[in-house]
Amino acid sequence: MDDLLDQRDLVLQAFWLTIQLAVLSGVCSLAFGTVLAAMRVGPISVLRGAATTYVTLVRNTPLLLMFVFVFVAAPNIGWFVGTPFLLKGVIAVSVYTSAFICEAVRSGVNAVPLGQAEAARAIGLTFGQTMTSIVLPQAFRAVVPPVASVLIAMTKNTSIAAVFGLMELTGRMRYFTNNSADDTAIFLTFAVLYIVLVELISAGAIGLERRWRAAR
């Protein structure tokens, strides 16, 4: 425990790195996952096929493999060579998570009555306008709980970055446990930090749900 207090800067740096990984990956996954979902429900069959293939491939691949690809395999073929580690981690996590976001958002799209999309097209909105003004806003309202679950899983998944040399929470925890007999206290401390992050996501989800339930 004393170790932790003495070197709390290291702990806080690790916490900050995990926060960066989670926030950046979360934003990228939400954006890309939503685009994928729009492609999957859209009228253009090439895009539909591409998005479907992406989701199938990515969802059936372990996240660890995704990291191996981005950190080890890709630089061998000249990709991501000078890319900072943080960004590589964000890429690996986002590529993986966006497939799950896509499926969650798509379930929400399917929950929006088709008639509303038809009404939007009937007043002259294009497919893109119909998606952004009518379908997606309602789809998001319907999928707050499942999307929150995906983001929570994603936050914990950022710990795989430790294997590839990022000193985020899990990486830092191993550093401390390697140098200390007091494993339990260290585990507990780091677990609490993850719980804090995840609880923030849960609280955000509950807040959004409450706000959106009021507005209709």
Next chain:
Amino acid sequence: MLTSVLGMTASSTSAPRTGEGAAVDLAGVNKWFGDLHVLKDIDLSVERGEVVVVIGPSGSGKSTLCRAINRLETIDGGSITLAGEPLPEEGKALARMRSDVGMVFQSFNLFAHKTVLENVTLGPIKVRGAKRAEAEEKARRLLDRVGVGHQAEKYPAQLSGGQQQRVAIARALAMDPQLMLFDEPTSALDPEMIKEVLDVMVDLARGGMTMIVVTHEMGFARTAADRVVFMSDGAIVEENTPDEFFTNPRSERARDFLAKILKH
């Protein structure tokens, strides 16, 4: 003409179409859903200002006909022209054409996450590029006109069915349509609400709006329609004035059908 009925001033954005020809012209239209032949050689021409009621048994293709006219369904044969212009393929031109054709659905289809006012202003703002303030002023006028002006800030779920359908009509009118399609606008409504919606429609008809109305409301057909079109099994079986059609149907199928709906 419509503008005066709706108490609107000069702000109406699109002038009546100047193109040649009938408001709507369907020639030899055919449509299949798989093996099911739902529209069979439909010929139908609707003049500007004309009100046509389409009537017929369930599954006879009335909705499909309406939806084909603004290309929510594609057709497999024949042609559809609006004011002399053929329906565009997918894309911007189609969206622009749809904005000139108002559509009112059986199930209202209001945007659930938007207020009544936002439902009515969305099209003018997004499609016509109207300024928000102007769009809102016009929307409020239209909402007053259909009798739901005091509900403007509410969400659709807070309104009765009749009120929702009148909002849906205002939403369509906000685009200054050249033509209005109504697909059984009152059949999801409780009896006491049917009249309030029909009154609005009768008003529109009197104001000179071109309308195609799928409905079994004989009262509306007799008061407002210039012509009744009877469909059965995907084909137009009979066309006549409302009086002639209801008192003196020529075809066996129309007589059967009228006998059934008159029993209720």
